[in-house]
C-alpha cells in the first residue's frame with residue numbers, strides 16, 4: 001500500500017490554516033421568477049435553439065402527439081420502461097401500426113445488443129430548468145440511464161408544472177443535497193460537437209434527435 | 217513526468233511561420249471570444265458571477281484537506297472507491313491495477329486533461345492496453361499521434377481538409393470527404409462499436425462535491441456519458457483541487473465554465489454521478505473509482521499567492537484571448553497545458569528548471585485575467601514565477617527548480633544596483649557618468665538581448681537627467 005493519502009494530507013495539514021476571511025459571495029443570478037406560461041415559453045425557446053423539438057400538449061392528447069411523432073419517422077422500435085411512470089399509458093394505447101414497444105427490463109449485460117440496435121427511446125423527466133433550457137432526468141431501475149443515451153431518437157415527456165426557474169432553484173427546493181441519485185442529468189438538446197473548425201454539428205455519440213412533449 | 221526539454225524559441229519560430237496553423241487558429245479564437253462576449257453581454261451580471269465563482273473556489277481551497285476527507289468519506293459511503301496518488305506514475309499504476317483486475321484490454325476515454333498530464337494513454341499502450349479517446353477532437357488527434365493543442369477544442373489546429381485526409385488514410389473504408397457532418401458520421405460509426413465493446417471507461421471530473429460525494433462532468437457529445445455508463449467499470453481521474461464544498465456551489469461554476477469555454481448557456485449534458493449501479497438498477501458501471509492526483513498541487517497550495525493557480529476550472533478562456541497563444545497554438549508550448557493557464561501551472565508542476573521558459577511566454581497584457589471566470593491574477597503569478605527563476609538556489613519553500621536562471625554576473629549587477637541606490641553619493645556619480653555619456657551614447661548599445669529587441673524598435677536615448685534628479689526638481693521627497 002502506498003502512503004499517498006497520508007503524505008498528501010500531512011502536507012496539507014502542515015500549512016497553518018488561514019483565518020476564514022469572509023469573502024462576500026454575491027448572488028450570481030437571481031434567475032427571473034417567471035410565471036407558468038413564461039417558463040414553458042422560455043424552455044421551449046432555448047431548447048429549440050439547441051435543436052430540440054419541443055411540443056406543448058396536454059394530458060388528454062400527449063399519446064396522440066407521440067404517435068404523430070413516431071409516424072413521421074421510420075423507426076424500428078421504441079425502447080421504454082414498462083414499470084416507469086409512462087409504462088402503463090403506453091401499453092394501454094399502443095397499436096400495431098406503430099413501431100413496437102420494447103421494454104428495458106433486463107440488466108444491460110443481457111440486452112446490450114438489442115439496446116444498441118433500437119432507433120428510439122422514451123423517458124419521463126424529473127423536471128426542467130427554464131433559465132438555461134434543460135431537462136432534468138434522474139434515471140432509475142425503471143427507466144435506466146442508457147435509455148436516454150443509446151437510441152438515436154430520444155423522446156422525453158415533461159410535466160409543465162415541474163419546470164424550475166433555475167438549476168439552483170431545483171437543487172434548493174427539492175433538497176437534492178440530502179440524497180443524490182446514482183446519476184442525475186441535465187439534457188439541453190440532441191448531442192452535438194464543434195470539434196471540427198467549430199462547425200456545430202448535431203448527433204455525435206448521443207441521440208441525433210431530442211423531442212420533448214410538454215404536458216400542460 | 218518530464219517531457220524532453222522544449223526548445224521554445226525554435227517552436228515559436230516554426231509556429232509563427234506555419235501560415236495554415238495561424239489561419240486555423242485565428243478564425244477559431246475570434247469566434248470563441250465572440251461567443252463568450254455574446255453570452256456574457258450583461259457585464260455587471262458577469263462581474264457578480266465572477267466574484268461568486270472566485271469566492272466559491274477560494275472557499276473550497278481554504279478547506280482543502282477537510283473537503284478532500286469529506287469527499288472521500290461521502291464517496292465511500294456511496295460505493296465509489298477512492299484512491300490517492302502523489303505522482304502521475306502512481307495514478308497510472310492505480311488505473312492499471314483496476315484494469316488488470318478486470319482482465320480488460322479495451323479502455324474507452326472521455327476527455328480528461330489530468331489523464332493527459334499522466335500520459336495515461338501512452339502508459340497503457342506500453343502495457344498492451346488500448347485506450348481510445350472518444351471525444352471527437354481527442355479522437356482526431358489520437359489518430360494522428362498528436363497531443364491536444366487546446367484544453368477545450370483539442371484539434372483546433374487542424375482544418376477540415378487535414379481531418380478529411382487523416383480519416384481517409386487511417387480509418388478503414390472511410391471515404392474522402394470534407395463535409396463536416398460526414399466526417400462526424402464516420403467517427404460516430406467507428407466509436408459506437410467501441411462504446412459497445414468498451415470494458416473500462418475513463419473520464420475526468422469537472423467538479424467533485426464534498427457534501428454529497430458527487431462527480432460532475434460537462435460535455436456536449438454524449439461520449440462522456442457513454443464512457444461513464446456503458447462499461448462495467450468507470451475510473452474518474454481528477455486533480456485534487458477540483459473539489460467544491462456544496463452542491464449549491466455547482467450552478468454558478470457550471471454557468472461560468474460553459475459560458476467562458478464555448479459561450480454556451482449550458483452544455484448538452486451535465487452528468488452528475490454519485491454511485492455505482494445499485495441493486496436492481498439495470499445499467500451503469502458496477503464499480504466506480506475516483507483517483508485523486510496531487511502531482512505538485514499540495515506544494516502550490518502551500519503558498520498563498522501561488523494557490524490562486526488552483527482556482528482554475530479549465531475553461532480555456534485565457535487561451536482564446538491570449539495574444540501569444542492565439543498566434544502560436546498549443547503545441548509550441550511543448551507541454552500538456554498551453555496558453556496562460558499552462559504558463560502559470562506547468563512550471564509549478566514540472567519545475568522552473570524544466571518549464572520555466574513558459575512563464576516568459578506572456579506580454580503581461582492582462583487579457584487572460586480580464587476574462588478568467590474565477591479571477592486568477594494570472595500575471596501576478598507569472599511575475600512571481602519569473603522572480604523565482606532568479607531566486608537563490610537554497611531558498612526555502614520556493615517553487616520547484618527555482619533559481620535556474622540565476623547567474624553570477626546578474627546577481628552582481630543587481631547587488632551593485634541595490635548598493636548604488638542605497639548610497640546617495642554613488643548614485644549621483646553613476647547618474648553623472650551616464651548623463652555625460654548621454655550625448656555621445658545617444659542610444660542603448662545594440663548588444664545581446666537589446667540587439668534582438670532593437671531590430672524592430674527604436675531604442676530610447678539616455679535621459680540627460682536621472683529620475684532622482686528630476687524628482688528632486690519637482691519637489692518630490694526622496695525617501
Ligand code: SF4
Nearest residue numbers: 528529531532534588
Ligand atoms: S486560468 Fe482562468 S481563464 Fe484560464 S483556464 Fe483557468 S479558469 Fe479558465
